[in-house]
Amino acid sequence: MILLVVGLALVLLAGASAVVWRRQPRLAAGAYVILVLTGAALAMVPTVRVLTGTGVPPLTIPTHVPGGAWTLALDPLGAWFLLLVLGVGVVAAAYGTWYLASERESGSVPQALLGFALLLIALALVVTARAALLFLAAWELMALTCYFLVVFDDRRAEVRRAGMVYLLATHAGTLLLFVVFGLWGRDAPDLTFGSLQAVGETLGPARSVLFALALLAFGLKAGFVPLHFWLPEAHATAPSHVSAIMSGVVIKFGIYGILRVMTLLGTPPAWWAWLVLALGAASGVIGVLWALAQHDLKRLLAYHSVENVGIILLGVGAGALGLVYHVPALAVLGFLGAVLHTLNHGLFKSLLFLGAGSVLRATGIRGMEQLGGLARRMPLTWVAFLVGSAAIVGLPPLNGFVSEWVVFQAFFAAGVSNSPAGLGVFGAAALGLIGGLALACFAKVCGTVFLGVPRTPAARAAVECPIGAWGPMAVLVLACGLIGVMPVFVIRPAVQVAGLVAGMAPTAAAELAEPVRHGATLISAMAGLIVGLVGVVVVLRMWALQRAGSAAAETWSCGYPATTARMQYTASSFAAPLISLFGWLAGVTVRRSAHAFATHPTNLVLERMLVPVWRGIVRAGDVIRPVPRGRLQLYLLFVVATVSLLLVYLAASGGGR
Amino acid sequence: MTATAWLALGVAFAVAPALPGLAARTRSWLTGRRGAPVLQLYSDLAKLWRKSAVYSATTTWAFRLGGVVLFVTTVLAALLLPFDGRGALIRFAGDFVAFAGLLALGRFALILAAMDTGSSFEGMGASRDATLGSLVEPALFLCFAALAIASGELSLASMLGTTPARLWGPAGPALAMVAVSLFLLALAEAGRVPVDDPTTHLELTMIHEVMVLDHSGPDLALIQYAGALRLALFGTLLAGVTVPLATLPPALAVAAWLVALGGVAVGVGVIEAVMARLRLARVPQFLVAAATLPAFAVILLLSAAA
Numbered sequence: 029m030i031l032l033v034v035g036l037a038l039v040l041l042a043g044a045s046a047v048v049w050r051r052q053p054r055l056a057a058g059a060y061v062i063l064v065l066t067g068a069a070l071a072m073v074p075t076v077r078v079l080t081g082t083g084v085p086p087l088t089i090p091t092h093v094p095g096g097a098w099t100l101a102l103d104p105l106g107a108w109f110l111l112l113v114l115g116v117g118v119v120a121a122a123y124g125t126w127y128l129a130s131e132r133e134s135g136s137v138p139q140a141l142l143g144f145a146l147l148l149i150a151l152a153l154v155v156t157a158r159a160a161l162l163f164l165a166a167w168e169l170m171a172l173t174c175y176f177l178v179v180f181d182d183r184r185a186e187v188r189r190a191g192m193v194y195l196l197a198t199h200a201g202t203l204l205l206f207v208v209f210g211l212w213g214r215d216a217p218d219l220t221f222g223s224l225q226a227v228g229e230t231l232g233p234a235r236s237v238l239f240a241l242a243l244l245a246f247g248l249k250a251g252f253v254p255l256h257f258w259l260p261e262a263h264a265t266a267p268s269h270v271s272a273i274m275s276g277v278v279i280k281f282g283i284y285g286i287l288r289v290m291t292l293l294g295t296p297p298a299w300w301a302w303l304v305l306a307l308g309a310a311s312g313v314i315g316v317l318w319a320l321a322q323h324d325l326k327r328l329l330a331y332h333s334v335e336n337v338g339i340i341l342l343g344v345g346a347g348a349l350g351l352v353y354h355v356p357a358l359a360v361l362g363f364l365g366a367v368l369h370t371l372n373h374g375l376f377k378s379l380l381f382l383g384a385g386s387v388l389r390a391t392g393i394r395g396m397e398q399l400g401g402l403a404r405r406m407p408l409t410w411v412a413f414l415v416g417s418a419a420i421v422g423l424p425p426l427n428g429f430v431s432e433w434v435v436f437q438a439f440f441a442a443g444v445s446n447s448p449a450g451l452g453v454f455g456a457a458a459l460g461l462i463g464g465l466a467l468a469c470f471a472k473v474c475g476t477v478f479l480g481v482p483r484t485p486a487a488r489a490a491v492e493c494p495i496g497a498w499g500p501m502a503v504l505v506l507a508c509g510l511i512g513v514m515p516v517f518v519i520r521p522a523v524q525v526a527g528l529v530a531g532m533a534p535t536a537a538a539e540l541a542e543p544v545r546h547g548a549t550l551i552s553a554m555a556g557l558i559v560g561l562v563g564v565v566v567v568l569r570m571w572a573l574q575r576a577g578s579a580a581a582e583t584w585s586c587g588y589p590a591t592t593a594r595m596q597y598t599a600s601s602f603a604a605p606l607i608s609l610f611g612w613l614a615g616v617t618v619r620r621s622a623h624a625f626a627t628h629p630t631n632l633v634l635e636r637m638l639v640p641v642w643r644g645i646v647r648a649g650d651v652i653r654p655v656p657r658g659r660l661q662l663y664l665l666f667v668v669a670t671v672s673l674l675l676v677y678l679a680a681s682g683g684g685r
Numbered sequence: 686m687t688a689t690a691w692l693a694l695g696v697a698f699a700v701a702p703a704l705p706g707l708a709a710r711t712r713s714w715l716t717g718r719r720g721a722p723v724l725q726l727y728s729d730l731a732k733l734w735r736k737s738a739v740y741s742a743t744t745t746w747a748f749r750l751g752g753v754v755l756f757v758t759t760v761l762a763a764l765l766l767p768f769d770g771r772g773a774l775i776r777f778a779g780d781f782v783a784f785a786g787l788l789a790l791g792r793f794a795l796i797l798a799a800m801d802t803g804s805s806f807e808g809m810g811a812s813r814d815a816t817l818g819s820l821v822e823p824a825l826f827l828c829f830a831a832l833a834i835a836s837g838e839l840s841l842a843s844m845l846g847t848t849p850a851r852l853w854g855p856a857g858p859a860l861a862m863v864a865v866s867l868f869l870l871a872l873a874e875a876g877r878v879p880v881d882d883p884t885t886h887l888e889l890t891m892i893h894e895v896m897v898l899d900h901s902g903p904d905l906a907l908i909q910y911a912g913a914l915r916l917a918l919f920g921t922l923l924a925g926v927t928v929p930l931a932t933l934p935p936a937l938a939v940a941a942w943l944v945a946l947g948g949v950a951v952g953v954g955v956i957e958a959v960m961a962r963l964r965l966a967r968v969p970q971f972l973v974a975a976a977t978l979p980a981f982a983v984i985l986l987l988s989a990a991a
Contacts, residue, residue, distance in 0.1 A: 400803075403745050414747075423790040424783060433786070436826070437779040443834045443983070450987045453830045457980070460785070460826035464819025467793055471815050475800030475808070481743055543839075547777035554761065554775060554783060558790075561757040562750075565907070569753060572903040576737040583741040583802045584898050586888060597800070597808020605816040609969050 029087040029100060031073045032156070036149050038067030042121075043145030050138040057125040060141055064121045064148070068114040071152065075114065078107035079521035081534065086158070096218030099158040104524040105291070106155035108367055109284050112374045113151045115507070116276045119500040121148075123382050124269035126496030127389065131267065134181040140267070147173040147273070154281055160209040160219035167205065167281075171198040174278060177270040178262050190261035193634065197258035201248035208241045208289075221292060229294040239300055242289040250282025252311035252341060256334045257634040260322075263330035264394075268385025271326060275333045276378035280370050283340055287366075287529050290348070295531075298352045298448075305345030309458040312338025314613060316465040320472070320603045321616045321629035323396045325384045328473065329377065332420060335462060336373040339435060340366045342455050346438040351530060353447040358438060360540040363526035364519070365435035371518065372427040372511060376419035379504035383413035386497045387477065390490040396473065396599045397626075401482040405490040410478045412501040417470040419508045422463050425555030427511035430519075433551070434544060435459060465606065472602040481593045513555040515548040600627045689935035693768030693942065698760070700943065701917040702726040702910060704950040708877070709884075711954025726913060730906045738902030743803045751798025752904040752911075758791035759911040759918070766921050767842040769938040770930025778839040781829045785822060788874070791911065792818050799896040806888045810895035813965065817880065817892065820969055821873055824866060824976035831863045831982040832926065834990070845925030855989055859982035864926045866982075869975035871919030871949065873968075875912060878957040880968050890962070920949035 042063030049056035074084045086101035102110070124144060128137045150173060153166035175198070179191035209219060215231065216223040231238065244255070251259035259279070263271045286304075290296060315334030322328035347362025349355070384394075386409045393399055403410040419426035436456055443453030482488040492498075511518050519541070527537025585591045607614050607627060615632040619625070630636070706723040713720025740748070764774040765784045773780075796815055799807040832844040835856045873880045876893035888895050897908050924930065924945035930938040963971060 401743075403747065403801075418790070418793065421789070421793065422786065423793060424786045429782075429786050433779055433782045436782045437839070440779065440830065440833050440839055443830050443987075444837050444839065446990055450834070450990065453834065453983060453987075454827075454980070456826045456830050457823040457976070460823035461819065463785075463789065464822035467789055467796075468812075468815035468819050471793060471796040471800065471811065474797055475811065479745070479747060479797065479801040480803030480808075543778040547779055550775055550777040550780075551783065557761055557764075558757060558787075561761065562753055565753045565757055566750075569749075569903045569907070572734055573738055576735060576902060578738040578740055578902070580742050581739050583743050583804045584806075585804055586806065591804075593803070595805045596803045597805050597812060602808060602812040602815075605812060605965075606819065609816070 029074060029084050029102065032071045032075075032100075032102070032152070033087065035067040035069070035071030036152055038063050038070065039145050039148050042067065043142035046138045046141035046145075053129065053132075053137065056138065056141070057129065060145075061122050061125055064145065065118055068118045071110070072114050074102055075107045075110045078102050078104055079111065079524065081524065093161060094219075095161045095213070096159050096220035096223065098162045099220065100153075100156040101158045102156055104521070104528050105284070105287060108371065108522070108525045109155045109280065110152060112277055112280060112371055113148060113155070116273055116374050116378045117148045117151070119503050120144075120269040120273045120276075120378060120382070123272070123385070123497065123500040124267070126494070127267060127269050127385055130389070131181070134183070140177060140180050143173045143176045144270070144273075147177065147278075151277065151281065155284060158221045160213065160221070160224065164202070164205060164209070168202055170278065170281065171195075171202060174198070174270075174274060178266040178274075180267050180270070181265075184265075186261075187265045190258075190265040194258045194262040197248050197255075201245045204241055204245035204248075208238055208245060211241075212238055225292045228292050231293075235293055236297065236300070239289065239293060239296070243286060243303075246282040246285035246289070247307075248282070249279060249285065250337050251279050251334055252307050252337050253314045253334060254633045256311070256315070257631060257638060259334060260327045260330040260631060261634075263333065263381075264324060264327040268326070268381055268388060271330070271385070272378035272381035275330060275381055276374040279333055279337060280374060283337065283344070283366070283370055286344065287363075291529055291531065295351055296348050301345055301348035301352045304341055304348055305452060305455060308338045308341030308343075308345050309455060310338070311335065311341060312462040313458060313465070316462055316469060317606070317610050317614050318629065320465060320469045320606055321614050321627060323599045323627075323629075324394050325387065325396055325399075325473070325477065326381070326394055328396075328469070329380050329384060332466070332469070333373075333377060335466065336369065336377065336420070339432065339459065339462065340369050340373070342459060343369060343435045343438060346435065346442060346452055346455060347526070347530060349442055349449040349452050350438075353445070353449040355441070355445040355447055355449055356530070356532065356536070357540045358441045358445055358449060359530040360523070360526050360532070360537050361434060361438035361441050361544070363529045364522055364541060364544065365431055365438050367522050367525045367529075368434055368518065369431035371522070372419070372431045372508075375504055375507050375511070376416045376426075376428060379412060379416040379501055379508065380420065382497070382501050382504070383409055383416060386493045386501075387490075389497070390493060391486045393484070393486055396476045398484045399477045399482070399487045400480045400593065400596065401478070401487060402490055403478040406492045408492055408498045409501070412498060412505050413478065414474060415505045415508055417474055419512070421467045421470050423467075424551070425509075425512045425558050427508045427515070430512060430515040430548070430551065432459065432463065433547075437544065468603070468606055472599050475597075475602065476599040480596045483593050483596070514552055516545060516552070519544060519548050598625075600625055603627070687769070687771055687935060689769050689939055690767065690772050690774070693939045694763065694774065696939065696943070697763055697768055697917055697921065698914070700946070701914040702730060704916050704920065704946065705883070705913050707947060707950035708954035708957065711951045712957040715955065715958035726909065730910055733901075733906035733909070734903050736902045738904060741802050741899050744801045744899070748798045748801040748899070749904070751794045751801075752900060752907040754794035755791040756907040756911045758787040758794075759914045762787040762918055763914065765841050766918060767845055767925065767930075768921060768942055769935055770846050770925060770928075770933075770942070771842070771935070771938070773842040776840050776842045780840050780842075781844075784841060785825055788915070789818070789822070795896060795908070798900070802899045804899065806895050807898055809889075810892055810898075813892045814896060817873060817968060817972060820972035820976070821870055824870055824972060824979065827976055827979035827983060828863050828866055828870070831859055831979045831986060834983060834986040835860060845922070846931040856986060859985040860926060862978040862982040864923060866975045866978040867919060867923045867926060868949070868952065869971065871916060871923065872953065872956065873972060873975070874919055875916035875953070877916075877953050879960055879963040880971065882962045885962070890965075916950070916953070917946060920946045923949055
């Protein structure tokens with residue numbers, strides 16, 4: 029645990045060095061990367077120890093704040109998320125120093141680097157905190173640093189708006205968390221997680237209220253439908269390395285919160301499981317449909333985070349079904365799929381966002397309809413982006429396939445369980461649909477951004493980014509590939525995490541997950557076969573072509589000689605069949621004329637629901653607004669009156685603790 | 686893993702190109718024409734493999750890799766199927782996900798190859814293929830779900846080995862629905878009428894054929910072989926559901942599987958003779974129907990178990 033604290037201190041030092049050496053940006057960037065890397069490596073030691081089955085002793089900070097002692101501890105669940113934070117954090121930090129180097133005119137770079145370091149520390153504290161107040165403090169630090177990172181380029185109105193929407197959403201979530209812990213703590217001696225867990229099972233119907241509130245609060249962070257409204261805006265407008273860590277890591281903390289609360293509250297009643305499953309299915313399908321409708325590269329990726337949080341929730345829901353109906357294998361498989369997908373999505377989504385960042389840097393364009401042909405101009409970025417795309421679609425031999433495979437198995441385990449959980453097998457249909465739609469969506473992205481011919485001069489002029497950009501991406505490509513080819517190494521620790529969430533002994537969980545371990549070895553064999561056979565056939569094909577020869581020509585266009593870049597299929601057209609098929613869900617307006625076809629997506633929840641409601645509230649506020657305007661005395665009077673009323677209430681109700 | 690299974694795998698690779706020929710011959714015979722020889726595709730493949738290729742100057746390695754990946758994934762998907770109803774080369778719990786994943790990888794590669802040409806026609810085909818593929822996937826998983834529940838097994842080989850024996854039992858209606866759905870999916874995946882017409886000559890109405898307009902020589906050979914093998918794979922799934930292969934002696938099982946495969950090809954030919962291709966806007970309905978059938982099957986099986 030000391031190593032973790034020292035590691036975090038080094039990360040803090042990294043942030044400080046960026047500010048101290050703000051006049052020597054190159055020196056600051058170098059020191060920053062080295063310090064973050066060293067800090068993360070130190071913090072990785074206890075993380076790996078916990079995940080390999082050796083515990084680390086907790087660390088208690090002597091404080092006199094109410095709500096019990098502040099303890100930092102690391103269990104497999106926390107360590108799993110910490111692994112994600114450290115891994116993606118280092119890569120995104122390294123990429124960030126390159127990315128921000130040319131953004132000096134947009135905002136304060138040292139401040140952004142410091143904010144990023146603080147974000148990493150906050151994330152590490154969230155997963156290690158074992159007391160509600162410490163947890164809330166870390167949570168708030170995480171939310172605020174994210175806000176400042178999102179509004180880096182605050183000269184642009186859209187950035188300020190996205191930041192404000194994000195801030196409102198995250199604070200609504202934090203407020204709800206205060207309510208959750210406040211209600212929960214009424215029956216507990218203090219607010220440490222141990223005490224909360226001790227009373228968790230005994231709460232009766234209040235347990236369900238707590239769960240519903242926690243789901244809402246953490247859902248606002250995780251961004252599942254319909255609580256995702258802030259996500260696409262914030263993730264699309266933030267600097268790309270910040271988008272990477274927000275999409276890859278920070279939203280997973282909503283999942284962390286949900287899993288943690290589930291372990292603290294004990295065996296769930298049936299409706300929690302079905303609710304989570306339904307939210308997962310809705311979020312997955314609707315998320316990917318909305319992604320299909322986007323033509324802004326980063327916003328499209330952000331909607332895919334909504335989809336993937338849906339997939340994770342499908343796993344969580346399946347696991348909860350296993351707990352509800354006492355099907356231990358289902359519980360382990362469901363949670364295993366969820367935690368694996370959490371890690372995998374963190375890796376490939378940050379890879380994709382970094383790739384999008386490189387495209388943005390090379391062309392200055394986020395709109396897919398203005399890109400094209402980048403595969404020739406940015407070959408390394410293209411390979412990295414392609415690997416990320418294949419992984420997010422869930423194709424073998426990459427990591428996304430492994431976790432979707434486990435979630436599918438959970439649904440099938442539900443189907444054959446001979447229990448009411450059987451209906452959960454329809455989750456497999458939802459997951460299949462999500463996979464198919466994601467394939468269509470990434471075919472569209474790769475096809476319009478990287479393949480074909482450039483649609484604008486800016487895209488034609490693009491050149492490959494330097495090693496500072498593709499180096500970090502190569503690390504993520506390697507991670508995605510390794511997990512896909514040798515999944516056993518991550519499945520073993522992930523089973524521990526799943527067992528912990530399912531409330532099982534590690535050995536029992538490992539036994540139940542044995543078929544997955546066995547299957548994983550065969551998936552490795554299959555991955556080897558894919559790579560090997562592709563190699564063999566490529567050689568055979570080259571041999572055949574060498575004998576027969578090949579010629580270069582124009583693309584066939586039915587004999588029409590004067591083809592132009594504008595004749596290519598556009599992103600709008602590519603997605604059109606699916607958009608019209610799911611029209612009413614997709615929230616898309618279609619503009620069609622004799623010579624143009626374009627589709628324009630809307631953020632349904634934000635634009636059609638929240639903004640009108642907000643306007644209504646503001647209008648209602650107009651009624652009382654004239655009274656207190658600007659009078660300090662009146663404000664003080666209000667505060668005093670409120671406090672006295674609360675005191676009277678406390679006295680009347682017999683006093684609080 | 687028995688010797689017959691190895692043999693059957695080899696036979697599957699060998700006979701696959703005969704299936705489209707058989708379907709075409711059936712169609713010709715029913716419509717009163719003579720038609721091409723059943724073994725036409727073999728000579729086509731041999732010829733294409735020896736021919737030189739023409740590449741558009743727009744294309745990159747993504748185009749050249751498309752056909753290879755499609756071919757390899759289809760071949761590997763075959764390793765997961767039990768041709769004689771007993772064992773498959775690769776078999777593990779949840780291997781049906783790998784089956785679907787391999788087919789999806791092949792589709793992804795071919796779509797990217799099509800998009801690499803920068804042609805509006807091939808983009809159109811790619812878009813249509815992606816649309817239909819996303820609807821095939823849930824239907825396929827619902828079929829697997831019904832089979833898993835009916836058999837209580839979680840690998841393709843065990844599912845297909847044990848279900849047909851129960852076809853005539855209480856699970857009969859459910860499995861019949863799965864069989865019909867698998868046939869519809871076979872038509873969609875192999876790009877046959879009523880989803881797609883392999884013999885059409887108008888680019889605007891094509892799906893699969895328009896995606897490979899720019900492919901030639903060995904690349905086209907790989908793609909055409911993969912298409913034939915894909916029909917054989919779905920035919921094998923269908924045979925596995927309907928024919929109790931596992932109860933027959935191994936040699937007879939292989940023979941029965943071959944007959945069933947031929948039956949599927951003839952069925953495809955009959956469909957092509959008696960009906961026209963659906964309008965593109967209607968194809969999704971066709972696929973939704975293919976998904977609804979196994980969904981009902983799952984409900985039937987679950988309610989029977991409860």
